[in-house]
Amino acid sequence: MSALPQQDELQRLEALARYEILDTLPEEAFDRIANLAARLFGTPIALVSMVDENRQWFKACLGLDLRQTDRSLSFCAHAILSEGVMVVPDATRDPRFAGNALVTGEPNIRFYAGAPLITPDGHKLGTLCVIDDVPRAGLSPEEQTNLSDLAALVVDELELRRAQRDLENEARAKTQMVAELRRATEAAQLHVAMAEMMEYDLELSELVPAIGELLGRAASIHWLGLHLPSGDGQVTTYSWYDPSVPEAFTQRMTEVGIDATRGLHLRLQPDAPLFLDHAELGGQGSLNPALTETGVRSMAWFPLALMGGARALVTFARFADPVLWRPDDQRLLRSASRTLNVSVTRREQLRKLEVLAFVDSLTGLGNRRALERDLQARVSAGKAFALSLIDLGGLQAINEAEGYERGDVLLHLFGEALQTRLGDSGTAYRLSGDEFALLTASDRSASPHVEEALGLVRGAGFELSGVRTASVHSPENGTDAQALFSAAGTQLYDTRQTGGQEEPDPPAAPGDRARVTPAKRAAPLSLGPLSLQDNRVRSGNSAVKLTRHEAELLAVLMRHPGQVVSREALTREVWGAASTPGSNPVEVHIFNLRRKLRQLTDEVGVQTVRGQGYLLQGDLGGA
Known part of the structure; x- marks a missing residue:
């Protein structure tokens, strides 16, 4: 006959589960108590039994070659319903157990005595029981007390075991927490280190390896590449890589950069990174097969700022586990990409500022700063060259007669024509106002270029008069950039269309802030x-x-x-x-x-x- 569950059966089973004792290996402490009970009561069988939902399971088992039985056959399921020790002197005479398979067959139970295992909060988990295959008289009160005391020792062991397990879990949790704190601290330090790199004006050839070294240790990154597009369709790649990275991968990524991917641009959004593991890398059309054959395990791409109409890109690659990109890894890569993006953006802004600083906005030619830079470069190179200055006479008259917009058209047209006529043989500059300059090979005369440009301007309906040019040559006229420029300027402004004759000084105009009167300029x-x-x-x-x-x-x-x-x-x-x-x-x-x-x-x-x-x-x- 099966024992009916108690009203608090669900709570009892939850309590049993909290001890995490079921299906564990034998333990000496419980075996010792079972042996002590068998010797004390002179029985061939002693059990520490746990009554589960559908079975009884033995934590300690002396004299019985079983680890569990069905709950319907369990004497202990009846014992946990009583308040004290349950004693069955002869199971064949007890209607609850007379037909029990454990009575009619092996192990032929006749005598049974079981004390419930009562937890501190009152739940009965099972019993400590002694069993004999011959009938016996009942237990005296003292014997029942002894069996209950031994059952209490079993509960003490269960409590001790749970406390030890809780301590171990707490220690593991603390260890894990310390490890997480250490990882978080290291990650924070990495974020700070990469943020501090923004404060330094590092060249990309220095910044990329510095970030690569940090990520190599913290995120198991083996390859980092920064791909910068240029206006001519070429890509410049700055890279860092671990020595273990196959040369084929490094060469492939360095050679083709962004084009190393096939169809990747269809998946990469302008403001969102893309993470692919090994399985996704092998997907059809996702990546160039030449890369996957190198053994790369996972890759990530981060789009950066636009440069000359094309977007810069940073690539990360792993060649070993972990294959998957964890959230911590992704945060580190985002931080690194932000640092690189700041540097790339700053570089692009400086490039644009340099264009503004060295280009005349009206004509698109180099300005005076560009001339000074290029003039110094030619002098430093030690090669022969010619510097010519051009002064467009008649511009002021056109401005006054036709308006400054018309004068701007003249300047733009003349500058464009001048550079077109020069081609690759030289460079044209607009210094300011109506002044232009040419840098050419020393055996090239500026006059043909100027005359051709003037012809085009006149053909557009502009009348110019008094156009003057002056040329100096290096090394014939010197090898100092400033001296050459000054010499050309002196020659230009000292030359008069009247054949070099000085014109008389005009009288001072009334109303000048300081009235200027003619005087002999040579007087000391x-x-x-x-x-x-x-x-x-x-x-x-x-x-x-x-x-x-x-x-x-x-x-x-x-x-x-x-x-x-x-x-x-x-x-x-x-x-x-x-x-x-x-x-x-x-x-x-x-x-x-x-x-x-x-x-x-x-x-x-x-x-x-x-x-x-x-x-x-x-x-x-x-x-």
């Missing part, structure tokens, strides 16, 4: 620490040679100490009213004059008064 002048004579300015025992126009400008300013002299007045005084080349000659020569005065003395200098003109200031000796 002295002001404060400065003395000017024969195109040389002195201060103490030091002297600096000036060009003719620099000397004339300084003379005008020295004759009007402490006064602002307008740009128009300086132009009339130095270049004459019949030749009005615009503001640029004044600015060019003032710039050179200011630089030379700084070499000579700190006591006197030329100040620009915005919107008014120029002023000689400093220690002028009470002037």
Whole structure:
């Protein structure tokens, strides 16, 4: 007859499960208690039995070659229903067990005594029982107490075992927590390290290996590649890789960069990374087979900033486990990609700024900075070349008669024609206003190019007069970039269309801020620490040679100490009213004059008064 479950059977089974004792290996502590019970009561069989939902399972089993039986055959299932020790003197005479298969057959149970295993919270998990194959008299009260005490020892062992297991679980949890904290700390340190790299203006050839070394240790990355597209369709790849990476993979990724993938662009979104494991890498059309054959296990791609209309890309690859990209790995790769993206963006911004700094916005030609850069490069290369300066006469008249937009069309047309005629034989520049420059091989004359460009301009309906050119050659005329430029500038502005004759100085215009009066420019002048004579300015025992126009400008300013002299007045005084080349000659020569005065003395200098003109200031000796 089967025992009916208790009302709290579900809670009892939950309590049994909490001890995690079922189906565990034998343990000496429980076997010792079973042996002690068998000796104490003189029985051939002693069990530590746990009553499960559909079975009884023996944690300790002495004298019986079984580890479990069906619950319907269990004496212990009846014993846990009683408050004390359950004793069956002769099972063949007990209607509950007379037909039990364990009574009618092996092990032929006749005598049974079982004390319930009662937990501290009152649940009966099973019994400690002693069994004999012959009938016996019942147990005395003292014997029942002894069996109950032994059952209590079993419960103590269960409690001790659970406490030890809880301690071990807690220790494992703490160990795991410490490991997670350590990983989190290391990851945080990596994030900080990569963020700090943004503060340093590292070259990409330095930044990529630095990040690769960090990711190699922290995320098991074996290859890192930064692919930068250029306007001509080429790709530059900066890479770092572990020595274990196959050469075929490195060569393939370095050679083809972004094109190493086949159909990948269809899956890669502009603002979202793509992670592929080994199985996905082998998918049809997902990756170039030449890469998968190298043994790569997993790859990740992060799109970066646009560069010249094409998007930069960073690639990560693994050649060993772990194959899958864990969340921590993905966060590290995102952090690394952000750092690289900042560097790439900064590089692109600098490139654009460099374009703005070295390109004339109106004509698209190089500007004066570009000329100075290229001129210095040619000088440093030690090869022969020619520098030509061109002054377009008549631009001011066109601006005044037809408007400045029309003048801009002229400048753009002339610049484009000039560079087109030069082709690969030289480079054209627009310095400012109506001034252009050419850098060509020393045996190339600028005149044919200028004449062809002028012909095109005139054919477009522009009338130009008084176009002047001046050329110097290196090394014949020197090997110093600044000296060559100054020599060409002096030659250009000293040349007159009248055959080189000086034009008379015009009278000063009424209303000038400082009235400029004609004077003999060669006459010596002295002001404060400065003395000017024969195109040389002195201060103490030091002297600096000036060009003719620099000397004339300084003379005008020295004759009007402490006064602002307008740009128009300086132009009339130095270049004459019949030749009005615009503001640029004044600015060019003032710039050179200011630089030379700084070499000579700190006591006197030329100040620009915005919107008014120029002023000689400093220690002028009470002037």
